[in-house]
Amino acid sequence: MIRERTMSPNALPSVVDADTWRRQLEALRVREKAATRELDAIAAERRRLPMVEMPDYTLEGADGPVRLADLFDGKRQLIVYNHMWFPGEKWQCPGCTGFTSQYTRLEFLDNYDARFVIVTQGPIDEALAYKRRVGNTMAWYSTANSPFGADVGAPPGGGFAVNVFLRDGDAVYRTWHTNGRGTEQLSHSFALIDLLPYGRQEEWQDSPDGWPQAPTYSRWAGSEDIAALYGPEA
Numbered sequence: 001m002i003r004e005r006t007m008s009p010n011a012l013p014s015v016v017d018a019d020t021w022r023r024q025l026e027a028l029r030v031r032e033k034a035a036t037r038e039l040d041a042i043a044a045e046r047r048r049l050p051m052v053e054m055p056d057y058t059l060e061g062a063d064g065p066v067r068l069a070d071l072f073d074g075k076r077q078l079i080v081y082n083h084m085w086f087p088g089e090k091w092q093c094p095g096c097t098g099f100t101s102q103y104t105r106l107e108f109l110d111n112y113d114a115r116f117v118i119v120t121q122g123p124i125d126e127a128l129a130y131k132r133r134v135g136n137t138m139a140w141y142s143t144a145n146s147p148f149g150a151d152v153g154a155p156p157g158g159g160f161a162v163n164v165f166l167r168d169g170d171a172v173y174r175t176w177h178t179n180g181r182g183t184e185q186l187s188h189s190f191a192l193i194d195l196l197p198y199g200r201q202e203e204w205q206d207s208p209d210g211w212p213q214a215p216t217y218s219r220w221a222g223s224e225d226i227a228a229l230y231g232p233e234a
Contacts, residue, residue: 008209008210008211010210011198011208011210011211011212013197046176049175049176051166051173051174051175052173052174053171053172053173054068054151054165054172054173054174055151056068056069056170056172057143057146057147057148058145058146059071059119059141059142059143059146059148060123060141060142060144060145061124061139061140061141061142062124062128062139067170068148068165068172069167069170069171069172071115071117071141072115072165072167072172073115075109075110075113075167076113076114076166076167076168077112077113077114077115077164077165077166077167078114078115078116078117078164078165078166078167079114079115079116079117079162079163079164080116080117080118080119080152080162080163080165081096081099081100081116081117081118081119081138081160081161081162082118082119082120082149082152082153082154082160082161082162082163083096083100083118083119083120083140083160084096084154084158084159084160085120085121085122085127085156087122090133091222091223091224092122092130092223093160093223094220094221094222094223094226095160095217095220096160097134097136097223097226098189098220098221098223098226099160099183099187099189100118100136100138101134101135101136101226101229101230102187102188102189103116103137103138104137106138115139116138117138117139117140117141118131118136118138118139118140118141119140119141119142119148119149119154120140120141120142120143120149121142121143121144121149121154121155121156122142122144123142123144124140124141124142124144127140127141127142132231132232133227133231133232134223134226134230134231135226135227135229135230135231152174152177153177153179154179159179159180160179160183161177161178161179162176162177162178162179162182162183162186163176163177164177198211198212199211200219201213201214201219202214202215202216202217202218202219203215203216204216
């Protein structure tokens with residue numbers, strides 16, 4: 001149950017005439033365009049980052065051991081989402097489960113010589129069973145018997161991360177990494193929610209007095225909810 005602060009009956013934006021609304025929208029648009037240009041500049045700097053060569057790790061896939069270079073499946077670029085894993089638990093991290101449930105159409109990456117996969121610390125049999133349970137469609141790999149996860153910022157018992165790699169023949173290089181809220185740019189869900197008048201409705205957000213707000217994460221779908229929506233019983 002969401003423990004929501006009392007919502008004011010007047011929790012509504014002010015009502016103005018169309019010209020006033022348009023002027024204020026255009027004023028906001030100036031800031032939005034500046035943010036877009038800054039993101040373009042950040043992406044340009046990201047393309048100029050140096051890279052570091054990775055060891056020849058061996059992970060586990062659905063068909064057995066697989067080298068890191070083979071995760072690319074012939075592509076030159078690879079995005080890896082390191083999914084949190086809690087040993088012995090039926091339901092894994094709801095944030096990771098919800099985040100990765102968004103990716104049901106990844107074929108467009110083929111045109112960019114790229115692939116997007118999940119790597120988790122869970123044993124491969126358990127990881128694949130969880131993938132089926134929640135209806136995930138991405139390719140999953142396990143780093144349970146490899147130091148790969150720990151070396152890229154997602155150790156056993158640790159958090160989630162996104163890492164990007166570039167392959168040159170059999171040599172694999174790490175080009176980028178983020179975690180925490182840095183992963184939001186890869187999600188469409190927050191982008192859509194942030195457009196709404198009430199936003200994410202979480203208590204940390206700067207919202208007008210009386211706007212609906214609840215504890216952080218309380219509106220997020222749980223792993224069981226994701227399974228109900230997308231799993232084999234859906």
